[in-house]
Amino acid sequence: MAKPTRSDDWGFPRWRPYGAKSRAATRVRLCDREGCNEPGDRPAPKAPNSPERWMFCEAHAAEYNKNWNYFAGLSAEEAAKRAAEEESGANAYRKSAHYQWAGPGDGTRTRDEMRALDMLELEADADFKAVKASYRRLAKEHHPDRHKGDKEAAKRFHAVQAAYEVLRKAEERRTGRPA
Numbered sequence: 766m767a768k769p770t771r772s773d774d775w776g777f778p779r780w781r782p783y784g785a786k787s788r789a790a791t792r793v794r795l796c797d798r799e800g801c802n803e804p805g806d807r808p809a810p811k812a813p814n815s816p817e818r819w820m821f822c823e824a825h826a827a828e829y830n831k832n833w834n835y836f837a838g839l840s841a842e843e844a845a846k847r848a849a850e851e852e853s854g855a856n857a858y859r860k861s862a863h864y865q866w867a868g869p870g871d872g873t874r875t876r877d878e879m880r881a882l883d884m885l886e887l888e889a890d891a892d893f894k895a896v897k898a899s900y901r902r903l904a905k906e907h908h909p910d911r912h913k914g915d916k917e918a919a920k921r922f923h924a925v926q927a928a929y930e931v932l933r934k935a936e937e938r939r940t941g942r943p944a
Contacts, residue, residue, distance in 0.1 A: 796822040813837060878935050881928035893936045893944060900929040 796805040805820030836844040885899040903925045912918035936944040
C-alpha cells in the first residue's frame with residue numbers, strides 16, 4: 766500500500782504557493798526605447814487616437830511626453846473649443862488658483878505679484894521701496910493730465926495703478942501693517 770502524503774495546507778508558514786500553480790518565470794516587457802533594459806510599464810500612444818501603445822520606463826516616458834502636443838492637427842478654433850471643454854470640467858483645480866498654489870516665481874510671490882512687478886518694470890526680488898519709486902516714476906510719466914486725449918497713456922496709467930495696488934496689498938499681508 767502507498768504511503769499517504771501530508772497536505773501542504775497546514776500551519777505557519779504557509780507551505781502552499783499563493784495562487785501560482787507553476788514556478789515559471791514571470792514575463793516582463795522591457796522599455797521600447799532602443800538600448801534600454803528597464804521594465805517598460807508606462808504606456809504611451811504611438812499616434813493620437815490610436816489604440817497602439819509604446820511601453821516605456823519612467824525616464825523615457827517623461828522624455829516622450831515632454832514634447833507631446835495635445836492639440837496637434839486641430840485648427841485654432843477646435844483647439845480653443847477643446848481647451849474650454851477641458852477647463853470646464855476642472856473646477857476644483859480652478860478654485861486652487863484663488864490661493865495662487867503652484868504659481869511661478871521664487872516661492873515668495875504669487876502669479877499676480879509677478880505680473881505687477883513686470884508692469885512696474887522691476888525684477889522679481891525688488892523690495893517695496895523700489896516698488897514705490899517705480900510706481901511714482903511711471904505714474905508721472907503716464908498721467909492723463911500730462912498726456913491729454915492719449916487713450917494709451919491713460920490705459921497704461923490705470924494698469925500701473927492696479928499693479929501698485931496688488932503689490933501694496935501683498936506687502937500689507939506680509940508685514941501686517943499698512944504700506
